[in-house]
Amino acid sequence: MPRDNSIKKVLVIGSGPIVIGQAAEFDYSGTQACQSIKEEGIEVVLVNSNPATIMTDLGMAHYTYIEPLTIDFLEKVIAKERPDSIIAGMGGQTGLNLSCELYDRGILDKYHVKVIGTSIESIKEGEDRDSFKRLMERTNQPIVESDIVTDVDSAIDFAQTIGYPVIVRPAYTLGGTGGGIAHNEAELREICTQGLHLSRVGQVLIEKSIAGWKEIEFEVMRDGAGNCITVCSMENVDPVGVHTGDSIVVAPAQTLSDREYQMLRSAAINIINSIEIKGGCNVQFALDPNSYNYAVIEINPRVSRSSALASKAQAIPLPRSAPK
Amino acid sequence: MKKTVKAELILENGVRFKGNAFGYIKETVGEVVFTTGMTGYQETLTDPSFAGQIVTMTYPLIGNYGINLEDMESRKPFLKGFVVREKCDVPNNWRCEMDIDNFLFQNKIMGLENIDTRALTRVLRDHGTMRGIITTRVDDLTPSQIKQKFDTYTNAYAVKETTIDKPYVISGRGTHLAVLDCGIKHGILRDLSKRGCKLSVFPAFTSAEEILAADPDAIFLGNGPGDPKDIPDVVETVRKLIDTGLPVLGICLGHQLISLALGCNTTRLKFGHHGGNHPVKDLKTGRVYITSQNHEFVVSDLSEDVEATFINVNDGSIEGIRHKTKPVYSVQFHPEASPGPLDTQELFDRFIKMIEEVKPHAKR
């Protein structure tokens, strides 16, 4: 597939300081991305507030700004450097959120910055809980019974209808921040309040708990022509209920028969085809250990912690290929 | 520590691997190949294309989800031996009905475990597919005994061994296909039947006349074991069937038989393609699909009337052909997968569509 030659200067947003939920994997991916883009003869402008990374090394990017990762400072960098494009998916959740916000606030338009790689719409489809739900309905993929709420009372009402325990998932947060499992109304109230507060868009998803189901992930890669490969499958040794970042994870998945494996693999491919991802994506499934029933839990249309694991487990550097 | 029976694999080039026996213990000789699929060992075990072969699994943990009666690709395993790094003795899956050790035992297949399968894979990829003996007479066979075993081994009758005895019909209301069973996988039959096809399944050496007497809309040639050049009678039958003007479709061995019938040539690959991650490119659209493959032989030279439709991205070999004018179309890979990726399933829909388009004209 031919390269877009109008791209001359790309802005890459890093992932900021190491925090729980977003650690070094983005240094690895950001560094690979910078090198990969440089290889193509394109200039790289990097912004990241974290001075400890290789990514923010002298000379890693053509222009390196160790500045606060806020919209105001990003705009300053854009105004000074005038990149023509921006890649959203190399800075983890932080990079993604900031890219979306720059887009929403019209700053990308103002400075004529094009989003390359996975589009903002696709990112939102993956991240925004409402869009995610609609996307799954559109692609005929089963999801766990859930509803989006923007206030605590609606959460309680919905929980009444689907029954406890329920899981709270705030939109646009990393590492499941602000979320949790609620076994009763009191717990739901507490968790939900915090979740709404921490979500960038004041949105949380209330979902039926499928504790005990197997948690299987796929790292997939797709190019602009629609060619897809599943780079790696992973199975969480700890079942659904423990965040995948805290679980012991084994690659490849161990307990799936070929039929189950292919079923999920095909589902993952269908999903990334429908949101037309260009680059890497992580798809998380829950699989009933006693039937073929499964549900899509989450998709991350960006390089993630799992892709670092997948890259190293398979010796296929995902973050290097994704930007190309 | 469990009690184990020692066994070894002796390769034709002298390299030996010592391990433990499992399954049904009997000495066995076969063509040693490796397959890279990480799931689907049951489908692999029961794939008749492996008849005459000793199959090595590159993935080190095999048997994790056990064996079930549903995922059988044929009536029984036809392979000569099964080599793994570690077999699972306590499988777990909701459909698991038996463990792999027992399955092999019941079907009288010899297994070898606890060898360095990666080292074996590397030998095979560097030196090519070769014969091997699995024996419990460790360090006991004399060089002449070994030579004799290798010399007397042949896989020329593999199709005869795996084909069915009598024809049968799988009913359906849609397109009527006459299927030649040269060791066909149930997955292919399933995928065709799923699409409403009526399938008249014939043993491999059935005459063209008898097949045509069933009045099919098209002919389908499935997969099977061995060298296509070992069954010239079947190639001749295929030639006759093509000449009738009926659509003729094929997968794997079927594709090779069709190609030979059309005047192309087949050759042996160094170590074959076995696994579920082979990328093939559709020459018309440029799209690449990940496919399941299991073959030692490949179509190598195309005759004038034939053009390639798919090629393998890894080594450029031919993965699919079509006749330039006649409705003849075949692929080397397995769109039915079982095991493997389902990316090319829609090929079956394409086949059927093609048959339906040709139907009014093909009726003589």
Next chain:
Amino acid sequence: MGTKMMATGEIMSIGKSFEAALLKGVRSLEIGQYGLERKSSKARDLETLKKRVVTPDDERLFDMAEMIRRGYKVEKICQITGMDLFFVHKIANLVEMEEELKTMKLEDFTKESLMYFKEKGFSDKAISRFVGCTPPDIYDLRKKWDIMPVFKMVDTCAGEFEAVTPYYYSSYDTENEVVVSNKKKVMVIGSGPIRIGQGIEFDYCSVHCIMALKKKGIETIIVNNNPETVSTDFDTADKLYFEPLTEEDVLNVVELEKPDGVILQFGGQTAIKLAGFFDEMHIPILGTLPEQIDEAEDREKFDAVLETLGISRPKGKGVWSVAEGIETAEKLGFPVLVRPSYVLGGQGMEITYNDDQLKMYLADAFEKDSKNPVLIDRYLSGREIEVDAICDGTDVYIPGIMEHLERAGVHSGDSISIYPPQNISDDMKHQIMDVTKKISVALKVIGMINIQFIDFKGELNIIEVNPRSSRTVPYITKVTGVPVIDIATRVMLGEKLADMGYGTGICDEPDVVAVKVPVFSTEKLPQVEVSLGPEMRSTGEVLGVGYNLENALYKGFIAAGMTIPKAGSTIIATVGNKDHEDFVKIAKRCDALGCNFIATKGTARALKEAGIECKLVKKISEGVPNIIDTIRSGVVDLIVDIPKKANNKKSDGFKIRRTAVESSVTLITAMDTFNAMVNVMEKHIDQDKLDIFDINKDMRK
């Protein structure tokens, strides 16, 4: 553990079977576990274990193993935990094997049986612990029977094609795929998984060391087990060995590759811990030698060195009992700093202000570990200064002297670090240079050294010396433009500083001020104390760069996610009595800027007495609605909570601070930070006018 992630980092382990990979993984965690038997799990009764595995925490693997060990039914474990039988069965396999080992003696092993255990992933240490012999005993047996691991390549294709990824893992198999070259080669030990106290900074150093070695045409080998980092990118070094960073596993690689030298200075505490072992095995170490490392880490030896050099350090000693501790503290005078020996990140370190606090701490410490002393030092309150230096045995080069914003008592990793220093006289800088040189040369440092000082009433005191790279190196490198690791590596290879063109002494200061601000993830970790103290708590850091200190701080605070109050902002304050005086001085300035105060009783009174208006809010013990509710209500912009004593989970202060963090309200727990914040506020910085800096060219004009 639940749906909210809490892990700071991860390891990856590769093996030929699930058991082998799991055991490799366990020993990669650096928690002293080499098998599945854990002391704390052993001490729990079955009922407790069962409850614990149902709501998993980080010890669930060991608790589960213990249950199996006691005969608990495997299927039932699957049922209550939801874990697949496939995995639980594998764990049961390992437990069974461990139990079998317990019944064996060294003489019972046969070549076959030992091979079986090694294949399943048992390290020599694990086997020896269960059998009751020493790891060298097992090692010797293996050597005798030629049971040595081989290395396989991770090639993306199961061996189907010839691959070129120079990325390997060990397994007990027949074929070795590594081609060992006879070029000059150096092995670098990585820093393992990311955790509090040892984060990505060390990986930065490892990678740069490799780059420096490569430039010199030396073949580079890295051994590390962290899948998230650039050091384990197989493009970084010429060869990557993805293995646990334990003695045996690293030795395996050394025995195969026979490197000309091994570098331990860039792998944090993880690598330094291996120094003694390497020395024993006569493996050549580049840079500062193990005996010297020991001199720096061992308190008594180090004190002796300082004594000879005439350098001041806060008086202190190691004690072995509560009684001894009290006696020592009384001689030194309170407050005293207490900590267990040989730890990282100040783990377990605390400041105690009186006998009772000290008694409680010591009793607890000796219960946890009765074999090692607790170190008690006089606590000197003063400005804290940090130095990273490179020594070649004769000369010293200091890329930067850093000043900490918070006074001594706050772990250096959690302090705001300022470079160039703003409050250190030239005379003091010369003293620092002088002392640094003296210590480095006396300790025969070849490579990096990190020293922490306190300026106590004009007198320079040493608190700590680490003969290795530290976490401040990356940022100093970027701000000064000096390739610190490159220089250090070359020094370790034998070059002299005088010949390198950077000179010796202290590097010239850049034209900007750079401030490193720590970032915490404590909102993710319930039940964890949030305030700054001697125990390190931050997980990461950000940088703020400006033409003056206040501009830099402004950016640093913003980058760290803090809000800077302005006119009309609401500040909640609750401050211990002893800090009222200092607090009020600063509060007056806030008041002048138009901020509104809400405070708890004692603090409110102090404010009112100083003429500052403030609203009263109830303490938690005084009923509802109280300070917690106010914080949660969202009206507060900043919370100043300076505790009397931290780490007491039952205290009100603890709860207040946790609420602050969970409600994402900017929290300040040290007076110095508050002061700095107000300095910034007084500047009325216009964000639009702030400069941005491309570090590649804007640090020096």
